[in-house]
Amino acid sequence: MSQISDSQFRTERDSMGEKQIPNDVYYGIQTLRAVENFAISGIQPLPTYVDACIYIKKATAIANAELGCISEDISQGIIQAADEILAGELRNQFVVDVYQAGAGTSHHMNVNEVLANRALEILGYTKGDYQRINPNDHVNYGQSTNDVIPTAIRIGGLLALTHTLHPALENAIFAMTAKADEFQDIVKSGRTHLQDAVPVRLGDSFRAWAQILTDHQNRIYTASGDLMVLGLGGSAAGTGLNTHPQYRDRVVDILGELINCPLEPAPHLMAAMQSMAPFVNVSGALRNLAQDLVKISHDLRLMDSGPKTGFKEIQLPPVQPGSSIMPGKYNPVMAEMTSMVCFQVMGYDNAIALAAQAGQLELNVMMPLIAYNLIHSIEILGNTISGLTNKCIKDIFAYPDKCLAYAEGSLALVTALNTHIGYLNAAAVAKESLETGKSLRQIVLEKKLMSETKLAEVLNLEQMSQILPLRSSSDQT
Missing domain, CATH: 1.10.275.10 (Fumarase/aspartase (N-terminal domain))
Structure with missing residues (x-):
């Protein structure tokens, strides 16, 4: 005592x-x-x-x-x-x-x-x-650090995914889809290489982001399946020393009931205790999501840039003053925060990869680093997506006239003329328009390259920005 x-x-x-x-x-x-x-x-x-x-x-x-x-x-x-x-x-x-x-x-x-x-x-x-x-x-x-901790990383990852990341992704996908519907009729200039490109629909930009997030959620679901296979019961080295013969199966069943998740014993306890591959797999899926979130957050900032000297096609909701010296300035802070968190998640992923290969023989001694980095990545990504959705995406509004003006003024509209007047003629029209300030329509008509009726049909922005429907397998046959 x-x-x-x-x-x-x-x-x-x-x-x-x-x-x-x-x-x-x-x-x-x-x-x-x-x-x-x-x-x-x-x-x-x-x-x-x-x-x-x-x-x-x-x-x-x-x-x-x-x-x-x-x-x-x-x-x-x-x-x-x-x-x-x-x-x-x-x-x-x-x-x-x-x-x-x-x-x-x-x-x-x-x-x-x-x-x-x-x-x-x-x-x-x-x-x-x-x-x-x-x-x-x-x-x-009947336990050891060597089987409890890798199990705890699995359970912690599953809890964080269930309570934080997956609900956040579902909410973001719903919000993106709602904005896509709201903005579907707004035509804007597309941009590739940060240069003018053919027109697109603002709604389709948001719909693309919703699909990107959906794809990432599916990848994470797939990767997290590895977390449901447990080496608990392996004891010190995977042999099950000092455990009851029925303990391995029973404890996994009970744990699954406690967290409401279908868990199962690993087919080889020693392998489950040594390999950190499940954590690397999930972390890689998180990194992949983070990379696209950075791209989306940067797109939002570009489209909101201005208000007088940038694109200003959309307005991100102002949530706080943006400058300690410039009155009336509001910054895209939620999008900026998103990128910073994503950079951190990418760094955590690199540390997890290094730690995962640093085990020796029957044990990986770097598990505390993996535990913190993986669970923290899941939770900060989930919280970030929730913040971006609730304080930014849901309240975005668009400037349809500004979007349309950019689309109508883009030299990339000449792309639609390729199949009618040929690539070289179209390039010459674009060059002359840029040098003289004349519109594409004016030059084409002056050169008698197309009739006015046909030109109006070809340069119909509503039609040009419409995404062609996918052909079904029955259509293709």
């Missing part, structure tokens, strides 16, 4: 000796050693990552009690402590820096100690009385 040295501290002992632990904290000696060793960033574990670990510990407590590996009262104490943490209590007790001991042992023991000490209180004992409930022997029965 722990010895109480005075009213403010308790003495705890591990294999390296003794330390004084403040009586008001629920973590123990191994956590304190980690806090002293890793004063690195001041960044503590993400709440979603803590949740993932607590769900695992709750599932293991249930399974181990069912299988007779720990007593029912100890199991109930751990389960109640887990439920309290999941409800928001004791969140300030998870204190180990995200840059810590390899594989995540320090954070893992932080979780084990908090659950053990709170379970002790629930059952009427004092914190630190580890002969009754032990962080290693009871809370961690």
Whole structure:
């Protein structure tokens, strides 16, 4: 039993000796050693990552009690402590820096100690009385950092996707589609290489973005399937040492019920514990999404540029003053923020890739970095998309007259003449228009290259900007 040295501290002992632990904290000696060793960033574990670990510990407590590996009262104490943490209590007790001991042992023991000490209180004992409930022997029965942490990364990723990113993407896709419908009849100049191009519909620009986001959501769904296959039960090296024969299947079933997700045991536990490929796969899908989000955010900024010296085809809603010195200035801050977050996600993806290849033999010791970067990427991307949607996309309005003026003044309209007067004649018309300021219509008629009626038909902007329907397979046959 722990010895109480005075009213403010308790003495705890591990294999390296003794330390004084403040009586008001629920973590123990191994956590304190980690806090002293890793004063690195001041960044503590993400709440979603803590949740993932607590769900695992709750599932293991249930399974181990069912299988007779720990007593029912100890199991109930751990389960109640887990439920309290999941409800928001004791969140300030998870204190180990995200840059810590390899594989995540320090954070893992932080979780084990908090659950053990709170379970002790629930059952009427004092914190630190580890002969009754032990962080290693009871809370961690049949487990190892080496199978718990890769499982926690999977569960944390799934929770973040379910609660943050996927709802944000669905909302953004809906908002983009609504704007596409609203702007469908607005003709604007297309631009390629940042130069004038053939006319398009403003609505189709938004519809394209909605499709891009839909495609990314599908890619992320596919990649996240890897997160549902768990190596939990592999124990220290993937052999299942010190676990009940039925534990592996039972704990995965229970965990799946707790988070409402169809989980399954990995076909080879050692492989699931060693390879970080599932996390690299999901991170790559996030990076891919981030790259297109940067492009979309830059497009929005260009189309809103001005108000007097830019395109100003659309107006992004002003959400705050844009300058400390220039009155009346409003900046596209939500789009700017989006790009910054996406750049960070791309950096995280690179770090995850480096960490994933840095494992040796039966373990990858870089898992704490992967855990933080992956879950954080999912959550900041989700929050960013929500902010961009709710404070920008939903309230965009267009300047139809400005859009049409650009479309009508574009020399790229000459493209429609190619099949009627030939490419070289069309190029000559465009060159003369640029040099003289005459309109394309005027030059074509002066040179008698087309009749007025036919020219009006060919240079119909409404028709030119209409996207041709896709042919069905039956049409093609």
